Amino acid sequence: MANLLELNNVNHYFHLNTVHETHVLQDIQLTMKEGEFVTIIGGNGAGKSTLLNSIAGTFPVTSGNILLNQEDITKKNVVQRSQFISRVFQDPKAGTAVRLTVGENLAIAACRGKKRTLSRAKTAKNRSFFIEKLKGLNMGLEEKIDTEIGLLSGGQRQSITLLMATLNKPKLLLLDEHTAALDPKSSHIIMNKTKELIDQQHLTTFMITHNMEDALNYGQRLIMLHQGKIVVDLDETAKKNLTVADLLTLFQEQSGHSIQDDALLLQ
Amino acid sequence: MLNFLTHLPSIFISSVSQGFLWSFLAVGVYITFRLLDIPDMTTEGSFPLGGAIVSILILQGASPVISTSLAVLGGMLAGLITGLLHTKLKIPALLAGIITMTGLYSINSRIMANSATLSLIQQPTVFSWFEKILKQPHLSIIILGGMLLLILLPLLYLFFQTEIGLAIIATGDNLTMSQANGINTNSTQLLGYMLANGLIALSGALLTQQKGFSDLNAGIGTIVIGLASIIVAEVLFKQKPLLTRLFTIVLGTVVYRLILAFILELPIQANDNKFFSALFLAGCLCLPLLQQQEKKLKKGVTYHG
Ligand SMILES: Nc1ncnc2c1ncn2[C@@H]1O[C@H](COP(=O)(O)OP(=O)(O)O)[C@@H](O)[C@H]1O
Ligand SMILES: [Mg+2]
Numbered sequence: 001m002a003n004l005l006e007l008n009n010v011n012h013y014f015h016l017n018t019v020h021e022t023h024v025l026q027d028i029q030l031t032m033k034e035g036e037f038v039t040i041i042g043g044n045g046a047g048k049s050t051l052l053n054s055i056a057g058t059f060p061v062t063s064g065n066i067l068l069n070q071e072d073i074t075k076k077n078v079v080q081r082s083q084f085i086s087r088v089f090q091d092p093k094a095g096t097a098v099r100l101t102v103g104e105n106l107a108i109a110a111c112r113g114k115k116r117t118l119s120r121a122k123t124a125k126n127r128s129f130f131i132e133k134l135k136g137l138n139m140g141l142e143e144k145i146d147t148e149i150g151l152l153s154g155g156q157r158q159s160i161t162l163l164m165a166t167l168n169k170p171k172l173l174l175l176d177e178h179t180a181a182l183d184p185k186s187s188h189i190i191m192n193k194t195k196e197l198i199d200q201q202h203l204t205t206f207m208i209t210h211n212m213e214d215a216l217n218y219g220q221r222l223i224m225l226h227q228g229k230i231v232v233d234l235d236e237t238a239k240k241n242l243t244v245a246d247l248l249t250l251f252q253e254q255s256g257h258s259i260q261d262d263a264l265l266l267q
Numbered sequence: 268m269l270n271f272l273t274h275l276p277s278i279f280i281s282s283v284s285q286g287f288l289w290s291f292l293a294v295g296v297y298i299t300f301r302l303l304d305i306p307d308m309t310t311e312g313s314f315p316l317g318g319a320i321v322s323i324l325i326l327q328g329a330s331p332v333i334s335t336s337l338a339v340l341g342g343m344l345a346g347l348i349t350g351l352l353h354t355k356l357k358i359p360a361l362l363a364g365i366i367t368m369t370g371l372y373s374i375n376s377r378i379m380a381n382s383a384t385l386s387l388i389q390q391p392t393v394f395s396w397f398e399k400i401l402k403q404p405h406l407s408i409i410i411l412g413g414m415l416l417l418i419l420l421p422l423l424y425l426f427f428q429t430e431i432g433l434a435i436i437a438t439g440d441n442l443t444m445s446q447a448n449g450i451n452t453n454s455t456q457l458l459g460y461m462l463a464n465g466l467i468a469l470s471g472a473l474l475t476q477q478k479g480f481s482d483l484n485a486g487i488g489t490i491v492i493g494l495a496s497i498i499v500a501e502v503l504f505k506q507k508p509l510l511t512r513l514f515t516i517v518l519g520t521v522v523y524r525l526i527l528a529f530i531l532e533l534p535i536q537a538n539d540n541k542f543f544s545a546l547f548l549a550g551c552l553c554l555p556l557l558q559q560q561e562k563k564l565k566k567g568v569t570y571h572g
Contacts, residue, residue, distance in 0.1 A: 078447065079446050089443070093441075098440060113449055116430040117431065118431060121430045
């Protein structure tokens, strides 16, 4: 099968040519097949978010190129890439517009990848579609369709962001520690919803997590990032037989640090 | 005081008529300041621009309606320029507005054939027809202004209910989320700037025709008038949906005119007016905080240190 995503020799520096220069992504070579669900772990500051942001187009990478479906998207910005790529952020506040209602937020997400026009954003038709989708979350959020997002809890907001990201099927779904800011119970619920939505739509997914168990339990492939380099890349079979303890040892071997030094949390 | 009371009916009616015409400006400021979350100083240039365009065109014999429409277009162009400075050249919003405002001063002066004021006495205005029939200048302003508001505000509301309109609101609410959902936030900000400054120039054009002259310096303090009207509306009517909010801004503008008229009646020197207006504005702005404190006290919750 053809590669859905291809990163060729991607390097990224912050504050290039200044005293603050940091080489955050170093010669990243990565391919993802269509339908693949990849989890990614690594210590604080390893460059995980930067890797995700460079795929999303938050900033132009310093060098290298990025292909999506064989098309070079290196020079495209976030808005242009959003046609194919959707994402859920770590901060539950980041993914939704607070002053708009749940329905209005969904209406905005429903236009992702389409041209916005002067037709009504909220119609009876898309309303019943949104209610169906909200019911699918099993959280009673269909009753909150006219509630301002700002009045909802972090977990509720994160599930709505997840729904928004998958409302129009994206070619690639990016998740950046999207359960990290939630309490363990909500975090668990959202992880299950995530898996459900990914399985239903066969989404190609790239998920950063700080939770080793989640990294092992979800997805078909596991990548470990350390100091801007991919140091471990395990396929489904290799991953299947791995325990959290194995993962910790692996991490220690690769990074030369014990897990306590790097705030890789266990939950 | 007695003097004030006998003046009361006329003060009231002139505040309402003035308030109606100023509320186009307040709604324009609301679009940038509240919906887009951008402080736009272009206001102080696009308001007199509206007046300059309408006065020179009427003096050249153009119809008042066409002159007013062109004034609106002029305001939109001014908004477009600030928008481009901000979105394309990445100049911070506050500075971008100040740059346009500064440049507009010279442009307005040119439009007004290098004079500081242009008189429209004896010239036809959009109010002429109503005045002829009603024989009451203030009443005709209230009727024409009221009709315009009744048409424009619902239209504006409908626009903000469209996919593009909602995208503008989302842009002001959460830029990251908007871009992640494919909203070209440069375009939405440009649109907002144009819409806002079109309304502000409309306000300038209408008030110029009502007063009977255009004034190169009419823009000074207009941003404060807009903000004060919005704040009065928000203090008097909390948490309203958009359509209601737009109409409460009209009420807020009228109330603010009334307060200004009251300050004018105070036994103070003319130049001290602005000081009291500023004092009033500061009072309004900290009112929500005072109300919060009151609530806390009632609940018996106090904070130390
Ligand atoms: N916008 C930025 N500007 C400058 N430095 C940044 C920026 N974002 C991240 N960095 C730096 O890049 C490194 C990697 O950060 P990040 O990708 O957020 O790591 P992770 O998500 O793995 O914890 C860190 O050293 C961080 O300080
Ligand atoms: Mg991160």
